[in-house]
Amino acid sequence: MTPFNAIKNGIFFVIAVATFVACNNTQKNYTPQSYVVEIKDMQFQPDTITLHKGDTVTWINKDIVAHNVTQKEAAWASPTLPSDATWQKVIEKSDSYYCSIHINMKGEIVVE
Amino acid sequence: MSFSTKKKRALTKTKYKKRCYLFIPALLYLKRIANFYSVNLQNSIKMKKLKKVAFAMSVVLCSVAYLSPVFGQDAPKLTDPEIASVAVVANQNDIDFAEIAKQKSHDKKVLEFANTMITDHKSVIDLAVALVTKLHVTPKDNAVSKQLLSDAANTKKMLNSKSAKEFNKAYVDNEVAYHKAVISAVKTILIPQSQNAELKALLEKVVPILEAHLAHAEMVQKEI
Ligand SMILES: [Cu+2]
Numbered sequence: 001m002t003p004f005n006a007i008k009n010g011i012f013f014v015i016a017v018a019t020f021v022a023c024n025n026t027q028k029n030y031t032p033q034s035y036v037v038e039i040k041d042m043q044f045q046p047d048t049i050t051l052h053k054g055d056t057v058t059w060i061n062k063d064i065v066a067h068n069v070t071q072k073e074a075a076w077a078s079p080t081l082p083s084d085a086t087w088q089k090v091i092e093k094s095d096s097y098y099c100s101i102h103i104n105m106k107g108e109i110v111v112e
Numbered sequence: 113m114s115f116s117t118k119k120k121r122a123l124t125k126t127k128y129k130k131r132c133y134l135f136i137p138a139l140l141y142l143k144r145i146a147n148f149y150s151v152n153l154q155n156s157i158k159m160k161k162l163k164k165v166a167f168a169m170s171v172v173l174c175s176v177a178y179l180s181p182v183f184g185q186d187a188p189k190l191t192d193p194e195i196a197s198v199a200v201v202a203n204q205n206d207i208d209f210a211e212i213a214k215q216k217s218h219d220k221k222v223l224e225f226a227n228t229m230i231t232d233h234k235s236v237i238d239l240a241v242a243l244v245t246k247l248h249v250t251p252k253d254n255a256v257s258k259q260l261l262s263d264a265a266n267t268k269k270m271l272n273s274k275s276a277k278e279f280n281k282a283y284v285d286n287e288v289a290y291h292k293a294v295i296s297a298v299k300t301i302l303i304p305q306s307q308n309a310e311l312k313a314l315l316e317k318v319v320p321i322l323e324a325h326l327a328h329a330e331m332v333q334k335e336i
Contacts, residue, residue: 042324064239064317065232083235101228104327 039067044107058088072096187301196244197251203233212271216279221332284333291326
């Protein structure tokens with residue numbers, strides 16, 4: 001190995017390690033946030049929630065009737081949430097959801 | 113509760129005694145109502161019993177499309193026990209219509225809607241019964257409820273007479289008209305005339321539920 005090559009390899013190695021550490025740190029330093037969506041007066045409030053992957057959304061039913069939180073294609077769904085019940089989910093991707101009991105109640109999750 | 117305070121003030125000892133005697137059957141009624149509403153409403157035998165109780169209370173069973181002629185230009189003055197009666201009945205009414213739908217319809221959207229009506233209106237009745245029990249109020253029938261009772265019988269007869277094919281449209285059309293009329297009655301009569309704050313608050317909570325039902329019914333109406 002020529003000195004030049006050794007230096008070149010050394011630089012690459014340092015860059016590689018630095019990149020790895022930097023990326024790793026970004027992930028470790030991101031503290032997942034918690035968001036609350038109130039189900040109130042037959043609406044998801046707010047009806048659109050913007051967050052990051054890994055964040056948690058908690059739905060709270062503030063109505064006197066039961067609701068649920070169902071992904072548009074029923075990929076996931078909460079159980080029936082009676083008055084005052086809560087349900088939470090760690091968000092992986094953007095999704096549309098609705099209440100399958102009251103089909104015109106709709107909500108949106110936007111992952112940015 | 114203004115009417116109960118007024119009553120209490122006016123009561124002599126003898127009257128009070130009399131009132132206590134009257135109160136016992138009233139309490140028994142409430143207990144029966146509470147029991148009936150907690151049983152499985154889909155059980156047809158129990159439904160019959162429940163209907164008997166509804167009749168015993170002279171609760172209003174109606175198509176509230178008939179509310180307007182009843183109320184006319186001069187809105188009737190209703191006391192809180194009368195408002196409670198109208199509220200319980202307006203909800204029970206829609207449960208009854210939905211029960212007919214469950215027997216007669218095979219349409220997924222209609223059946224889903226009917227199930228929502230049963231669940232939601234049952235929740236409202238449960239809360240209304242819990243509230244009147246807490247307030248020691250017995251729902252009281254009145255001119256409006258009596259009129260609505262006979263109108264409801266006609267609506268049910270109409271729904272029952274429809275063929276399976278005609279039924280879905282008849283049921284959903286009635287639901288749209290019914291919810292419009294109930295929303296109007298709750299907003300313009302029941303809420304403004306409620307004296308008790310908790311009764312008023314409960315009625316206010318019911319409005320968005322009825323509005324969601326109306327939107328749901330109109331959606332189904334377009335699709336069938
Ligand atoms: Cu809902």
